[in-house]
Amino acid sequence: MKQNGTLLNTVENDIESIEVIGDEHLGSGKETPMRQGAFDLDEEDKISMIEEHMAEIMNILGLDLSDDSLKGTPKRVAKMYVQEVFKGLNPSNRPKAKMFANKYKYNEMLVEKNITVYSYCEHHFVPIIGKAHVAYISNGNVIGLSKINRIVEYYSKRPQVQERLTEQIAEELKQALGTQDVAIVLDAEHMCVASRGIKDVHSSTVTSHYSGKFKQDQTKNEFLKYLDL
Numbered sequence: 001m002k003q004n005g006t007l008l009n010t011v012e013n014d015i016e017s018i019e020v021i022g023d024e025h026l027g028s029g030k031e032t033p034m035r036q037g038a039f040d041l042d043e044e045d046k047i048s049m050i051e052e053h054m055a056e057i058m059n060i061l062g063l064d065l066s067d068d069s070l071k072g073t074p075k076r077v078a079k080m081y082v083q084e085v086f087k088g089l090n091p092s093n094r095p096k097a098k099m100f101a102n103k104y105k106y107n108e109m110l111v112e113k114n115i116t117v118y119s120y121c122e123h124h125f126v127p128i129i130g131k132a133h134v135a136y137i138s139n140g141n142v143i144g145l146s147k148i149n150r151i152v153e154y155y156s157k158r159p160q161v162q163e164r165l166t167e168q169i170a171e172e173l174k175q176a177l178g179t180q181d182v183a184i185v186l187d188a189e190h191m192c193v194a195s196r197g198i199k200d201v202h203s204s205t206v207t208s209h210y211s212g213k214f215k216q217d218q219t220k221n222e223f224l225k226y227l228d229l
Contacts, residue, residue, distance in 0.1 A: 030167050032089070032158055039090070043082050050078035085120055088157030095150035097176035099141040109219070111135040111226050112145060115152045121192045122159030130188025130204065135223050136173060137181035137213055148173070162188055162207050170209040180212030183223050 041049075054074040058065060065071050087093050112134050119128040132152045136143075155168040170184045185208045194201045213219045 030164060030171070032160075032164070032168075034089070043090075046082050047075070047078040050081055051075045054078060084157070085118075086158055088154045093154060093157075095147060095154055097143055097147045097151065097172075099143060099176070099178075102138045102140055102142050106138065106142075109135050109137055109222060110142070111223065112148050113227060115149050117152060117156050117165075117186060117188055119156040119158070119160045119165060119188075121190055122161060124192040124196065125159065126191040126195060128156075128160060128162060128165075128188050128190050130186060132169065133185045133187075133227050134169070134173065135183040135214070135226075136177055136179060137219075138177070139179040139181065141178060143173075143177060147176075151176070162186060162190075162205055166207040166209050170211065174211065181214060182209070182211055183214040183220070184209040185224075185227060 051074045054077045055065060058070065058074065063070055065074075113131075115132040115134060117128065117130045117132050120126065121128055134148050134152070151172050152169055155165055155172065166184050166186045169186075170182055173182050173184075174180055185206065187204055187206045189204045193199075193203060210220055214223060
């Protein structure tokens with residue numbers, strides 16, 4: 001009985017620690033945590049399995065799945081998870097960033113502001129909504145503007161913490177552009193803060209990444225001036 005009691009206490013402490021980590025919005029690293037064999041199932045299999053589990057969750061909550069308004073919900077949620085809001089988990093959806101020669105010889109900063117960010121908190125699976133501001137200085141190649149948006153979207157479409165999302169966007173851009181001269185500012189509202197827990201609807205979270213020339217105060221301040229921050 002003593003051993004069982006010790007085990008129960010350990011489990012309860014672990015659960016409490018997990019809850020605290022979730023509310024503190026901590027992340028485990030730059031890479032999205034993925035289990036081994038994450039891509040063994042195809043999309044249709046994943047949708048089918050999620051549909052079954054979602055129906056069971058709704059049943060446990062006491063909802064009547066025979067109602068016309070609810071009976072299609074498990075399938076809709078499953079398709080939404082796999083094909084829309086979490087499609088960034090599938091590496092086959094990674095955008096191909098085609099490079100172009102910088103024929104204009106434009107050697108100044110390029111800034112793309114107000115890129116829509118619509119992600120989901122990995123602790124509660126509720127939305128993170130905000131804007132990303134991205135800048136880079138070409139070292140000989142440039143990227144199509146829409147590809148910057150697609151990179152932001154790709155890493156947003158997965159369960160996230162904002163710090164990791166910022167770093168993943170920055171690292172992808174540096175790899176694609178072949179330069180360290182990249183800056184990111186991400187300003188977002190977290191529905192896990194606004195709609196539950198503390199229920200603060202007025203706060204937002206700002207994260208940033210500066211590398212290469214953007215670590216220099218003059219270059220960083222120029223970027224921030226464009227953002228009015």
